[in-house]
Amino acid sequence: xxxxxxxxxxxxxxxxxxxxxxxxxxxxxxxxxxxxxxxxxxxxxxxxxxxxxxxxxxxxxxxxx
Amino acid sequence: xxxxxxxxxxxxxxxxxxxxxxxxxxxxxxxxxxxxxxxxxxxxxxxxxxxxxxxxxxxxxxxxxxxxxxxxxxxxxxxxxxxxxxxxxxxxxxxxxxxxxxxxxxxxxxxxxxxxxxxxxxxxxxxxxxxxxxxxxxxxxxxxxxxxxxxxxxxxxxxxxxxxxxxxxxxxxxxxxxxxxxxxxxxxxxxxxxxxxxxxxxxxxxxxxxxxxxxxxxxxxxxxxxxxxxxxxxxxxxxxxxxxxxxxxxxxxxxxxxxxxxxxxxxxxxxxxxxxxxxxxxxxxxxxxxxxxxxxxxxxxxxxxxxxxxxxxxxxxxxxxxxxxxxxxxxxxxxxxxxxxxxxxxxxxxxxxxxxxxxxxxxxxxxxxxxxxxxxxxxxxxxxxxxxxxxxxxxxxxxxxxxxxxxxxxxxxxxxxxxxxxxxxxxxxxxxxxxxxxxxxxxxxxxxxxxxxxxxxxxxxxxxxxxxxxxxxxxxxxxxxxxxxxxxxxxxxxxxxxxxxxxxxxxxxxxxxxxxxxxxxxxxxxxxxxxxxxxxxxxxxxxxxxxxxxxxxxxxxxxxxxxxxxx
Numbered sequence: 001x002x003x004x005x006x007x008x009x010x011x012x013x014x015x016x017x018x019x020x021x022x023x024x025x026x027x028x029x030x031x032x033x034x035x036x037x038x039x040x041x042x043x044x045x046x047x048x049x050x051x052x053x054x055x056x057x058x059x060x061x062x063x064x065x
Numbered sequence: 066x067x068x069x070x071x072x073x074x075x076x077x078x079x080x081x082x083x084x085x086x087x088x089x090x091x092x093x094x095x096x097x098x099x100x101x102x103x104x105x106x107x108x109x110x111x112x113x114x115x116x117x118x119x120x121x122x123x124x125x126x127x128x129x130x131x132x133x134x135x136x137x138x139x140x141x142x143x144x145x146x147x148x149x150x151x152x153x154x155x156x157x158x159x160x161x162x163x164x165x166x167x168x169x170x171x172x173x174x175x176x177x178x179x180x181x182x183x184x185x186x187x188x189x190x191x192x193x194x195x196x197x198x199x200x201x202x203x204x205x206x207x208x209x210x211x212x213x214x215x216x217x218x219x220x221x222x223x224x225x226x227x228x229x230x231x232x233x234x235x236x237x238x239x240x241x242x243x244x245x246x247x248x249x250x251x252x253x254x255x256x257x258x259x260x261x262x263x264x265x266x267x268x269x270x271x272x273x274x275x276x277x278x279x280x281x282x283x284x285x286x287x288x289x290x291x292x293x294x295x296x297x298x299x300x301x302x303x304x305x306x307x308x309x310x311x312x313x314x315x316x317x318x319x320x321x322x323x324x325x326x327x328x329x330x331x332x333x334x335x336x337x338x339x340x341x342x343x344x345x346x347x348x349x350x351x352x353x354x355x356x357x358x359x360x361x362x363x364x365x366x367x368x369x370x371x372x373x374x375x376x377x378x379x380x381x382x383x384x385x386x387x388x389x390x391x392x393x394x395x396x397x398x399x400x401x402x403x404x405x406x407x408x409x410x411x412x413x414x415x416x417x418x419x420x421x422x423x424x425x426x427x428x429x430x431x432x433x434x435x436x437x438x439x440x441x442x443x444x445x446x447x448x449x450x451x452x453x454x455x456x457x458x459x460x461x462x463x464x465x466x467x468x469x470x471x472x473x474x475x476x477x478x479x480x481x482x483x484x485x486x487x488x489x490x491x492x493x494x495x496x497x498x499x500x501x502x503x504x505x506x507x508x509x510x511x512x513x514x515x516x517x518x519x520x521x522x523x524x525x526x527x528x529x530x531x532x533x534x535x536x537x538x539x540x541x542x543x544x545x546x547x548x549x550x551x552x553x554x555x556x557x558x559x560x561x562x563x564x565x566x567x568x569x570x571x572x573x574x575x576x577x578x579x580x581x582x583x584x585x586x587x588x589x590x591x592x593x594x595x596x597x598x599x600x601x602x603x604x605x606x607x608x609x610x611x612x613x614x615x616x617x618x619x620x621x622x623x624x625x626x627x628x629x630x631x632x
Contacts, residue, residue: 015123016485017156019235028265034383035392035482037264042152042184042488046264046379046392048481 009051017043023060066114067141068107068219071164072148073157074121075487077176079103080206080496081148082118085216089503092207092496093369094487095396096121100413102138109219117142123156125163144170144222146215151175151203152184152488154246158238161197165225171199172222174215178203180490185251192245198225207493256489263376264486273380276373284360288439291356300352305334308344324524337572346520349440349565350512355505357439361403362504370492370500374399375484382482388465389472391415391482394424401432404508405597408432409604419477423468425601426613429593430620431464436512436565441585444568448578455632456585463590463624467616511596512563519566523559532558546622547583548629550574560588562595579632583625591621 010020018024018040027037027044029052036052038045070078074096083090086105091098103118122135139145147164149157154175164171175190194201200218204211229237263269308326315322317329326334327341336348368374374396382392393414401408405428412424433441445452472479526532535558536543536551543549543557552574560567571584592614593601602610 011126012483014235015159017153017159027261028269030266030380030383032383034266035379037261037379037486041155042186043156044260044486044488046375046382046482046484046486048382048391048483050481051483 009054013045013055016045017041018045024055024057066109066112066143068114068116068144068146069138069142070116070118070146070148071135071139071160072121072176073123073150073153073160074485076121076148076150076157077206078118078121078148081146081174081176081204081212081215082116084206084209084212086116089499090118091500091503093366093374094372094490095369095375096485096487097393097396097414098369100411102134107216109216122160124160125167139164139167139169142169144172144219146219146222147171147173148176148206149173151177151181151188152186154186154188155238155242158241159234162229162234162237163231165197165199165227165229166231168224170222170224172215172219173197173199173201174204174206174211175201176204176206178211179205179208180488183251183254185249187247187249189245193241196227196241196244198227199223207496256491260372260376260486260489263373264379266380269376269380273377276368276377280364280368283364284357285442287360287363288357291359292353296352296356300336300348304347308334311343320528323528324521327524337569340520340524340569340573342517342520342524345569346517346566349569350436350509350516353443354436354439354512354565355509358403358435358508359501359505361435362501365399365403366497366500366504367492370490370497372487372489375486378482378484379486386479386481387472388468389423389475389479390420390468391479393482393484394420397424397428398432401428402435402438403504404434404436404511405429405432405593406511406600409597409600412604416480417478419475420479422475422477422605422609422613423471425605426471426616427464427468429597429601429613430467430590430617431460433460433589434564436563437568437589440565440568441589444572445578445581445585448581452578452582455582456589459586459624459628460589463620467620471616515563515594515596516566519559519562522562523555523566523570526555526558546629547587547625549580549584549587550576553580553584556584556588557591560594561592561598564588564594582632583628586628587621587625590617590624592617 022040025039027039029036033049035046035048070082072078079090079092079099082103082105083092085107088105090103099118099120105116107114107116119135119138122132125136145164147161149161161173181188190201190203200221202211202215202218204215263272312322312326312329325341325343327339327344330338334344336345336352339345378392378395381395385392385394396414397408397411400411408428409425412421415421415424441456442453532555536554539554540551543554544551553571556567556570559570567588568585576584601613605613
């Protein structure tokens with residue numbers, strides 16, 4: 001997967017080490033628009049649904065069944 | 066000389082701090098354990114130095130209050146020890162390079178070095194040192210590996226001669242990483258799988274309930290066992306004979322006797338009812354409360370070090386948002402179950418004023434501390450478990466309803482959760498015990514003087530007739546609204562000093578169990594004890610503190626009155 005967008009959030013994500021064009025894996029989401037947990041390398045990040053929905057991803061080959 | 070510890074959140078700065086200074090600052094496995102500057106002293110060879118532990122930050126371009134503090138402190142330090150997470154080197158280097166741009170004398174500690182092995186990361190630290198131009202030392206602060214080397218090399222710290230373009234920082238990092246780090250492919254470890262398992266809704270929610278009930282059971286089991294096998298026998302068999310001799314020496318009936326020993330029940334000391342400073346006053350904190358406090362901190366510290374709490378925060382985030390808070394607020398709440406003071410202090414991990422106000426208020430109203438719980442459970446358990454559940458159920462309901470109301474009415478923002486979830490780590494037993502004992506020491510130091518003072522004051526007020534007087538004054542309120550006898554007001558007065566002593570004062574009053582339930586709930590809610598009160602004042606400021614206190618009193622009147630009608 002690939003991050004292609006996201007507004008003021010980008011710098012916050014960058015500080016944590018997740019940048020445009022990097023691969024991320026979604027570990028989990030919660031019911032009722034709860035937070036989403038993403039993984040990138042050894043980093044796992046929990047972020048709110050609103051923020052997560054502003055990250056656009058492109059599904060990569062290895063995710064397709 | 067001033068040395069600063071700077072690093073990303075949850076890289077083990079506090080663990081390094083403890084190793085370097087010999088202090089026992091609380092170390093946990095979640096970002097935001099340290100919320101204020103911690104100072105300590107250390108020796109490098111013969112020279113003394115001041116070491117300052119700075120709350121974790123991802124960068125020096127400040128986004129939050131804590132990061133601003135970190136950036137400001139940099140001007141004060143002579144040397145900066147940059148604690149980096151060797152398992153997340155890329156991200157850590159982002160801060161390291163920013164520190165290099167600031168031209169501060171720098172030394173890098175590559176912490177969690179031991180973990181790089183099972184995460185399949187191999188780092189050439191010599192090469193890294195060359196590329197960064199500052200000393201780099203591999204460490205594992207929790208066990209102490211590499212710490213001596215770190216200390217020896219502090220004098221070598223220097224502003225790096227290496228220059229790079231701040232605009233191209235990530236590019237530079239990528240370049241460095243490519244030259245020093247090799248990653249071997251590996252399978253997910255069991256702990257990692259368990260970690261992901263506990264944040265998925267279908268498996269995580271049941272797990273959260275299991276953890277919750279197991280925790281509750283375990284704390285009761287450890288607490289009761291300790292009381293039954295250790296503290297009660299000690300008091301009964303060793304302390305009582307001593308006290309009886311002292312009682313005979315002082316002569317029953319005198320003022321000094323009443324103060325020190327209290328009343329004898331059938332010629333014997335009854336630690337529940339005697340109410341002397343050296344009998345009840347000592348038994349309450351040491352005999353009845355301490356075992357539970359120990360049990361509570363043992364279990365909580367394990368969960369903290371293991372890394373469960375941030376995952377719990379993810380699981381409860383949706384609920385907490387409905388209450389105007391966010392998932393991380395669960396951590397101060399849990400700490401508040403031990404003692405409200407560290408609970409209120411921990412609300413600093415929340416970002417906005419609104420969240421901090423709601424969390425601090427809710428903790429002081431609806432989160433009973435371990436001392437209070439121990440005495441309430443001890444008092445109510447004689448009539449079976451139903452009453453205990455009524456008390457806990459009521460407080461839980463108050464917690465939900467009140468934070469829901471506050472979440473709607475208090476102005477301000479409740480931002481979305483944005484938090485790194487650390488990996489599960491097997492707690493290091495020695496470190497864990499050290500932390501539990503640091504907390505116990507803190508409890509003993511804080512609690513015993515206030516308990517003794519509470520017992521002393523209760524006795525004085527009774528002797529002077531003050532309690533009877535105020536009792537008559539407030540009788541309409543206490544008797545009509547809460548349905549309690551007028552004497553119960555004594556407990557409410559002493560409750561300001563220590564709530565456990567206050568509940569103890571209810572024992573001789575011979576209350577019915579409906580009254581006991583109401584009194585327990587009212588005592589838990591009506592006002593924080595003096596230690597929490599001063600903490601609230603410091604954290605919220607006088608105006609918000611007064612608002613918070615008004616909410617407490619109003620809520621108590623409503624809930625106490627309702628219970629009196631409903632039960």
